[in-house]
Amino acid sequence: MTNYILRRLPQLVLVLFGVTVVSFGLMFLSGDPAELWLGPAAEVMTADQIEEWRENMGFNRPWYVQYVEYAGNAVRGDFGTSFRHGRSAMSLIVERMPATVQLASLALLISVVVGIPLGIVAAVKRNTPIDGVTMLFALMGQSMPSFWIGIMLMLFFGVQLRWLPISGRGTIQHLILPSTTLAFFYLAQNARVMRSSMLEVLGLDYIRTARAKGLANRAVIYRHALKNALIPVITLIGLQIGAMLGGTVIIETVFAWPGVGRLVVTSIGAKDFPVVQAGVVVLASSFVIVNTIVDLTYALIDPRIRYS
Numbered sequence: 001m002t003n004y005i006l007r008r009l010p011q012l013v014l015v016l017f018g019v020t021v022v023s024f025g026l027m028f029l030s031g032d033p034a035e036l037w038l039g040p041a042a043e044v045m046t047a048d049q050i051e052e053w054r055e056n057m058g059f060n061r062p063w064y065v066q067y068v069e070y071a072g073n074a075v076r077g078d079f080g081t082s083f084r085h086g087r088s089a090m091s092l093i094v095e096r097m098p099a100t101v102q103l104a105s106l107a108l109l110i111s112v113v114v115g116i117p118l119g120i121v122a123a124v125k126r127n128t129p130i131d132g133v134t135m136l137f138a139l140m141g142q143s144m145p146s147f148w149i150g151i152m153l154m155l156f157f158g159v160q161l162r163w164l165p166i167s168g169r170g171t172i173q174h175l176i177l178p179s180t181t182l183a184f185f186y187l188a189q190n191a192r193v194m195r196s197s198m199l200e201v202l203g204l205d206y207i208r209t210a211r212a213k214g215l216a217n218r219a220v221i222y223r224h225a226l227k228n229a230l231i232p233v234i235t236l237i238g239l240q241i242g243a244m245l246g247g248t249v250i251i252e253t254v255f256a257w258p259g260v261g262r263l264v265v266t267s268i269g270a271k272d273f274p275v276v277q278a279g280v281v282v283l284a285s286s287f288v289i290v291n292t293i294v295d296l297t298y299a300l301i302d303p304r305i306r307y308s
Contacts, residue, residue, distance in 0.1 A: 012288055017071075019284040023277040024070050025098065047090075074281060080274035084267070086149035089274035093260055093282050099169055100259035103251070104244035104292070107182035108177060112237060115187040119194025126199065134191060141188025150181040150254040178255040182248060186240045193236050197229040238294025243288030 045053075051071060054060050073079065079089040122134040158166035165174050201207065202225055210220045249261035256262070260279050267275040 010278045012292065015288050016285060019281055020071050020074055021067070023280045024067050026273060026276060026280075043271075048115055051291070055287075062085070074277075079278035082275050083245055083272045084270050089272075089278040090282075092263060092275055093278045096258060096260045096263050097282070099257060100245060100252070100261060102242070103175065103179055103182060103248055103257060103259060106179040107186070107244055108237070108241060110179060110183035111186035111190055111240065114183075115190030116194050116230075116233065118187075118191040120198055120226070122191065122195040123198035123202065124217075131195075135195070138188040138191045141184050142192070144184075146181055146185060147250050147254050149184050149250060150178070153177050153181055154255075169258055178251050178257050181254070182244060186244070189236065189240070190233060193304075194207075194233050195227065197232045198225060201225045201229040234294060238291050241290045241294075245283055245286050245290075 051060075059066070077090045080085065082089050082092055085092060118134050118138070122131045125131050154166040157164045157177060165171075166177065166179050168174055198221075202221075207220060207225055210224050211217075215224075247261075248257070248259055250258045250266055251257065252262035253265055260283065264276055264279040267273075267279070
């Protein structure tokens, strides 16, 4: 296990290096950094004043020198000051992160608690109406856009029935609609993968041996088949955690949820690149770390797996 962790560390560093390169390049791909940073003030400044400002900020240096300085500051969590808010960009991300984590955590819980049992039931009831309805639901869940699902839930539960609030963050009621919307796609995905994995495991020799010994069907499924069938699902859930953290942008925008995703979207519109860069690096780092942790859990799920 220790050797595996040591081998993964260079990979983590390489991925995070790529993330910082991309986030650093965002500023230069969007035009002259001086014009982006100065905004309307650049229109009333002379060319000499702009050039002097560019020299003071270091934008006239080679790009690789600027990148080394940017990467060094990023390691310390310093991405500069937000143009819009006049505060540290990292502090804004940290302030909004709990809302995003809260939304993604409940969505993940819903997708796991509902999706995995649905997949197990569909596998056990293979080629029955229950299996057909479950897979139809899963197909619909992966086919419909999340923003459309969110709008439909808002119209039905928020506007028509007036059971739940349709925007903002405050009580647990505010969390139900956005988390359900975010979970819908991943719930369907978990159900489909769980069904396929369970069907594959149920066809193996050791399962037939367990049935031949006279074990109850419930014992065969939950004691012998489920643990091995969960391995691909655990892999998928690890990817989903990162995807949820980074993919809440649409949901947070639709439901006006004050998380990192919505902050990054508004910052892109305002060309507030320090906040965009901080958000990209933080979300990408979360994705990489979570997937590494998931890899390490394989040995706990299946003792046959060893990291040598």
